[in-house]
Amino acid sequence: MKILYICTHNRCRSILSEALTNHYGQGLLIARSAGSQPVGEVHPLTLFYLQAAAIATGELSSQSWDDLAEFAPDVVVTVCDSAAAESCPVWFGQSQVIHWPLADPSKINGSDEQVALAFGEAITHIKQRVEQLLVIARQAPEQWPDALALLSHS
Numbered sequence: 307m308k309i310l311y312i313c314t315h316n317r318c319r320s321i322l323s324e325a326l327t328n329h330y331g332q333g334l335l336i337a338r339s340a341g342s343q344p345v346g347e348v349h350p351l352t353l354f355y356l357q358a359a360a361i362a363t364g365e366l367s368s369q370s371w372d373d374l375a376e377f378a379p380d381v382v383v384t385v386c387d388s389a390a391a392e393s394c395p396v397w398f399g400q401s402q403v404i405h406w407p408l409a410d411p412s413k414i415n416g417s418d419e420q421v422a423l424a425f426g427e428a429i430t431h432i433k434q435r436v437e438q439l440l441v442i443a444r445q446a447p448e449q450w451p452d453a454l455a456l457l458s459h460s
Contacts, residue, residue: 307443307450309337310379310401316341316368317349318412319385322356323432329361330436334443338379340371349412355425380447381454386410402451404458406435 309327313320320339327337346368353363382403408431411424435457442453 307335307381307439307447308377308379309335309381309383309439310371310374310377311337311339312341312371312382312384313339313386314341314343316344316370317347318352318410319408319428321348321352321366321368322428323383323385323408323435325356325361325363325366326429326432327436327439330433330440331443332440335436335439338374338377339366340369340374342371344368344370351412351421351425355411355422355429359429380450402454404454406457408432 311320311323311327316339320341324337324339327335331337348363348366348368353366356363356366379401382401384403384405385408408428409424411421411428414421414424438457442450442457445453
C-alpha cells in the first residue's frame, strides 16, 4: 500500500508520519510526504525526536506534492485541517483521500518537557495509525476503501 501524507508546510506532522510508516510498515506500507506550500526544510525538532526514537531521517525532506505526481499513492492522508480543506491535485483522483487530524507538536511554546511530551504523543498516535494501516494492507486491495474510510477522522 502506497501512502502519501499531506500537510500544508510538510515540515512536522507529515514528515513524522512518513518516517514512522516506513519504519514500522514491514515492507507492506510505502510512504512519502509532501505539502501544498512546503517550507523547504524539515523542522529540527521533528528530526531530533525521530532520531531519539531510532527512526531513520536521512531521506526526509520538505517537498511539494507536485514533485510526487509519479508516486501514484493508493491513499492520501491529510494530517492538518488546512490541508484537508485544500483542493487536491488532479492526480490524487485515483487515490482514496482520508483525514487524520493531528496536533502539531512543533507549535508548542512551553518547556522542554512539554515539547517532548507533545512529540511523544504525536509519535505514539501515528504509530497506532500505522498498526491499523498494516491490518488493512494485509487485506485484498478491493477491501481497502471501506476499511480506510473507518480510519478517517478517528
